[in-house]
Amino acid sequence: MSCLFRNNYSLLLLILVLFACKKESRPTVITNPPITDAKDLSDISYNPVAVEIPNAFPLPVMDIPVDNPLTEAGVELGRFLFYDPLLSGNERMACADCHLPKGGFTDNLAVSKGTDGIAGLRSSMSLINAGYFTKGLFWDGRIKTLEEQALLPVEDVIELHNDWESVVEKMQVHNDYPTRFRKAFGINTTNEITKELAVKAIAQFERSLISFNSKYDRVVRNEAFFEEDELTGFELFFDEPNGLPDAECGHCHNAPLFTVNQYFNNGIDSVGSLEDFKDKGLGAITNNPFDNGKFRAPSLRNIALTAPYMHDGRFQTLEEVIDHYNEGAHFADNIDPLIKTRGLGLSEQNKKELIAFLHALTDTSFVNNPAYQNPFE
Amino acid sequence: MKHLIKILPFVYCLVFITCGKQTVEPIDTASLNLSFRATYGEETLVLDNQKEYDYEGKAVRFSKVNFYLANLVAINDDGETELSEVQFIDLTLTHNTSTEAEIGTVRSFSKVPIGEYKYFGLGVGVPNDLNKTNPSDYATSHPLGANNSSEYLEDWNGYIFVRIEGEYDKDGDGFGSNDIAFSYQVGGRENLYRSVEFESTLIFSAGETVNLDFELDIKQLFTRPAGSLIRIIDYDPTDINEERQIIMNNFEQGAFQLK
Numbered sequence: 001m002s003c004l005f006r007n008n009y010s011l012l013l014l015i016l017v018l019f020a021c022k023k024e025s026r027p028t029v030i031t032n033p034p035i036t037d038a039k040d041l042s043d044i045s046y047n048p049v050a051v052e053i054p055n056a057f058p059l060p061v062m063d064i065p066v067d068n069p070l071t072e073a074g075v076e077l078g079r080f081l082f083y084d085p086l087l088s089g090n091e092r093m094a095c096a097d098c099h100l101p102k103g104g105f106t107d108n109l110a111v112s113k114g115t116d117g118i119a120g121l122r123s124s125m126s127l128i129n130a131g132y133f134t135k136g137l138f139w140d141g142r143i144k145t146l147e148e149q150a151l152l153p154v155e156d157v158i159e160l161h162n163d164w165e166s167v168v169e170k171m172q173v174h175n176d177y178p179t180r181f182r183k184a185f186g187i188n189t190t191n192e193i194t195k196e197l198a199v200k201a202i203a204q205f206e207r208s209l210i211s212f213n214s215k216y217d218r219v220v221r222n223e224a225f226f227e228e229d230e231l232t233g234f235e236l237f238f239d240e241p242n243g244l245p246d247a248e249c250g251h252c253h254n255a256p257l258f259t260v261n262q263y264f265n266n267g268i269d270s271v272g273s274l275e276d277f278k279d280k281g282l283g284a285i286t287n288n289p290f291d292n293g294k295f296r297a298p299s300l301r302n303i304a305l306t307a308p309y310m311h312d313g314r315f316q317t318l319e320e321v322i323d324h325y326n327e328g329a330h331f332a333d334n335i336d337p338l339i340k341t342r343g344l345g346l347s348e349q350n351k352k353e354l355i356a357f358l359h360a361l362t363d364t365s366f367v368n369n370p371a372y373q374n375p376f377e
Numbered sequence: 378m379k380h381l382i383k384i385l386p387f388v389y390c391l392v393f394i395t396c397g398k399q400t401v402e403p404i405d406t407a408s409l410n411l412s413f414r415a416t417y418g419e420e421t422l423v424l425d426n427q428k429e430y431d432y433e434g435k436a437v438r439f440s441k442v443n444f445y446l447a448n449l450v451a452i453n454d455d456g457e458t459e460l461s462e463v464q465f466i467d468l469t470l471t472h473n474t475s476t477e478a479e480i481g482t483v484r485s486f487s488k489v490p491i492g493e494y495k496y497f498g499l500g501v502g503v504p505n506d507l508n509k510t511n512p513s514d515y516a517t518s519h520p521l522g523a524n525n526s527s528e529y530l531e532d533w534n535g536y537i538f539v540r541i542e543g544e545y546d547k548d549g550d551g552f553g554s555n556d557i558a559f560s561y562q563v564g565g566r567e568n569l570y571r572s573v574e575f576e577s578t579l580i581f582s583a584g585e586t587v588n589l590d591f592e593l594d595i596k597q598l599f600t601r602p603a604g605s606l607i608r609i610i611d612y613d614p615t616d617i618n619e620e621r622q623i624i625m626n627n628f629e630q631g632a633f634q635l636k
Binding site for chain 1: 425426427440473512513514515516517518522523524525526527529530531532542543544552553554558559560611612
């Protein structure tokens with residue numbers, strides 16, 4: 001492409017192309033005002049190599065936005081940005097500080113603390129298989145895409161507390177990022193580095209976080225067998241007809257993602273009316289009182305690694321979570337019919353079996369995958 | 378000029394690539410809008426448990442109604458024209474207020490082959506061949522894919538054809554934890570799939586749009602052949618086998634109508 005534009009007809013071509021589709025033409029390159037003296041990058045090679053998403057059965061095919069295909073250089077740039085404290089105001093905190101691989105990409109805190117040490121209101125969310133979460137992100141679904149999402153933490157005062165302008169400025173004069181942006185997106189000068197490209201790269205990295213090698217997955221692929229207790233746990237989870245009680249979990253945390261990407265009131269709060277939820281969750285976004293107290297059912301993949309649990313981290317252990325479903329759910333006008341306020345009738349033995357199954361959703365090969373670790377270490 | 382000629386194919390190529398989607402083709406197809414509305418008897422159905430309806434003297438309210446339709450076809454003497462293999466119709470998204478409920482859920486199809494048809498046919502549920510698949514087999518956003526994995530039951534190895542949820546004031550003293558939050562999930566099995574044909578003269582002419590309005594009466598869906606209403610009980614799929622047959626039969630027998 002660059003050689004094309006070097007010949008004399010480049011202008012003519014450009015005009016022709018623009019003219020031919022005048023109505024639809026959108027600027028393809030978003031250029032920041034030149035804050036610094038732009039450096040030419042066009043001598044650095046740009047040979048994007050597409051990342052093939054592996055056949056991740058039983059995971060489905062991921063829907064990847066056409067304007068942000070995964071490339072090796074893009075994912076790698078995303079990984080650097082994800083781990084780089086340069087994104088925060090005091091250069092102390094990175095995305096990864098609240099989304100650590102060993103915590104299943106959470107921070108293992110009830111509610112997260114930002115770069116200034118101020119606590120937020122909600123618990124960090126796992127980013128495992130985030131590329132499959134296409135019916136809203138966050139506990140309340142307020143954001144649609146990973147690209148949109150990645151814009152937010154940088155300017156959130158209780159997260160990275162910075163502004164994009166200064167992040168972009170730092171990236172433009174950085175000794176490494178300009179080359180990485182060039183290799184990822186084919187930009188020609190340093191002032192073409194933008195926040196839009198930065199979040200595209202972060203989103204590419206997030207879409208590469210695919211977990212499909214838990215024991216459960218291997219059993220589904222006929223590569224392994226469940227132990228007795230895991231098998232019973234599996235049957236309880238999915239209401240298999242085995243004469244035992246139905247735990248109903250699969251309705252909201254269904255395979256293969258172990259979430260159905262929907263919003264429910266799972267009865268953790270005792271409220272007098274729908275207006276009384278401390279955190280209104282989905283209702284604060286839709287302004288529909290019936291949605292108050294509804295949160296996204298998170299994926300249970302690697303759930304053993306992501307304690308504490310729920311949007312506010314109120315439960316420390318999986319045992320506490322199961323006890324909630326088994327006997328502690330509170331009635332509300334919008335409680336989901338699959339949450340039993342009268343309890344599930346699970347015995348102590350059943351609870352252990354269910355937990356054994358939840359442990360079979362842990363994928364250590366994912367958590368320890370070198371491609372996901374801190375590139376600065 | 379010589380240079381210009383050299384690059385001309387390139388220019389064409391570029392223009393073609395950038396604007397490929399815009400090339401105007403002569404219109405020789407029609408468009409079709411299908412709308413789906415639900416009622417409870419004569420009343421508009423409002424979901425989100427907002428409105429109470431009479432259930433043989435006790436109160437019932439509804440929170441969710443969704444179902445699969447498959448094999449949507451227009452039929453004439455020459456045979457069938459398929460419009461869609463499978464659709465997931467979620468009335469929950471459009472029945473939160475009575476104003477919205479009047480509009481209903483709309484599905485639009487462009488490029489419907491022109492012609493005259495006598496019947497509109499569809500299946501309620503997921504036909505056997507598709508019911509053997511599962512969400513792992515599809516892209517996330519496909520109607521049978523992971524974004525609708527709530528509608529796939531592992532223990533059935535099949536999809537929920539029809540889901541109706543709500544609350545039933547069993548003890549008649551207002552809704553509370555002693556009452557029944559029900560989730561009627563019907564489907565999974567071949568013998569519950571129902572094919573319905575609606576007689577209607579359909580004329581699809583070039584560039585024209587045909588609107589078909591479907592209405593689903595939830596009360597009629599819950600009515601036994603003898604006229605009384607089916608029991609409402611807590612979610613337990615094995616206990617409502619008879620009720621499931623009744624619900625599915627009612628799709629064929631007037632509860633689902635083309636207005």
